[in-house]
Amino acid sequence: EEEYAKPTGEKPLFFVASRGHHQEIGGITPGSVPPFSKHIEEEGVLIDNFQLVDRGVFREKETIALLTGNKYPTRNYEMNLSDLRAQMAANERGVQEIHKMVKQFSLPVVQTYMKYVQDNAEEMVRKVIDALKPGSFSYATDDGCKVSVTVSIDSKTRSAHLDFTGTDPQQNSNFNAPKAIAHAACLYVFRTLVDQPIPLNSGCMKPLKITLPEKSMVNPVFPAAVVAGNVEVSQVVTDALYGALGVLAGCQGTMNNFTFGNSKTGYYETICGGSGAGPDFDGCD
Numbered sequence: 001e002e003e004y005a006k007p008t009g010e011k012p013l014f015f016v017a018s019r020g021h022h023q024e025i026g027g028i029t030p031g032s033v034p035p036f037s038k039h040i041e042e043e044g045v046l047i048d049n050f051q052l053v054d055r056g057v058f059r060e061k062e063t064i065a066l067l068t069g070n071k072y073p074t075r076n077y078e079m080n081l082s083d084l085r086a087q088m089a090a091n092e093r094g095v096q097e098i099h100k101m102v103k104q105f106s107l108p109v110v111q112t113y114m115k116y117v118q119d120n121a122e123e124m125v126r127k128v129i130d131a132l133k134p135g136s137f138s139y140a141t142d143d144g145c146k147v148s149v150t151v152s153i154d155s156k157t158r159s160a161h162l163d164f165t166g167t168d169p170q171q172n173s174n175f176n177a178p179k180a181i182a183h184a185a186c187l188y189v190f191r192t193l194v195d196q197p198i199p200l201n202s203g204c205m206k207p208l209k210i211t212l213p214e215k216s217m218v219n220p221v222f223p224a225a226v227v228a229g230n231v232e233v234s235q236v237v238t239d240a241l242y243g244a245l246g247v248l249a250g251c252q253g254t255m256n257n258f259t260f261g262n263s264k265t266g267y268y269e270t271i272c273g274g275s276g277a278g279p280d281f282d283g284c285d
Helices: 060-068 077-105 107-130 179-192 227-245
Strands: 135-140 146-154 159-163 208-211 257-261 266-270
Touching: 060 077, 077 107, 107 159, 135 227, 146 227, 179 208, 179 227
Parallel strands: 159 208
Antiparallel strands: 135 146, 146 159, 257 266
16 A cells, blocks of 8 residues: 655644543552642652653653652552553554544545534534623632632623632642643533534633633642542532533532552542533432
8 A cells, every 4th residue: 555645844743642540659548549638749659741652662660660769659550551551552553543544535634624623613612602691600618718710701702711810729738620620620611511512622622711820729839739629629610610600500519539448559439429400401419
């Protein structure tokens, strides 16, 4: 079979990625979800731009040293390595499929459709915004800290501003959501309001301006503990947005993490709960 014409420049045309949820990555408790962490180091191994593969070779020794050389190392690095290998295999398969697709349809066609997918998602969110009304909402957690959001609608640009000014400062507990978690919660809310089967992509975010005050619960800085940001604060952000938009009652507001383990392994499970009612449907228990 003939090869398709590959570009000669060094600028990447595509990126492949896989996100793995590693259940044990160290920290002061098995499962790496300590209820009472106050410093991010207590939540497991910190990784900052570590090169996992060098010219096609897995840097296994260096990875083991990274996973076991921290203050609170992983309890099961063999499992971590297996998970990482699975992610690398997934990425490699993604590369192969992109090559296959470009070979079959041509690079311009593939790039055109990738742009279309994002443009279509953007328009779907703008249609949602057309029907929304501005509003504000504050949501207090059980320990009294608060997430506040004001949603402003610009009908001319068909865009929305999600302003979390007024949210409490970052906590000395682990009830802090990194910026990525707060953005993901915003994306989730607006994607759920799109009544079309579109693939999740960055086009959904183009009509949204998000303000997250630095050193707050929704944009903490090092060394804030953040483990409850994913499982608790994210739910609060979601409910606060639904409340500000007036489209959905609150859900249970937690992900109910149950975690256990020993010196060699860790495990945790999230247990489902109820969701709120909407204008024309009941909530679920």
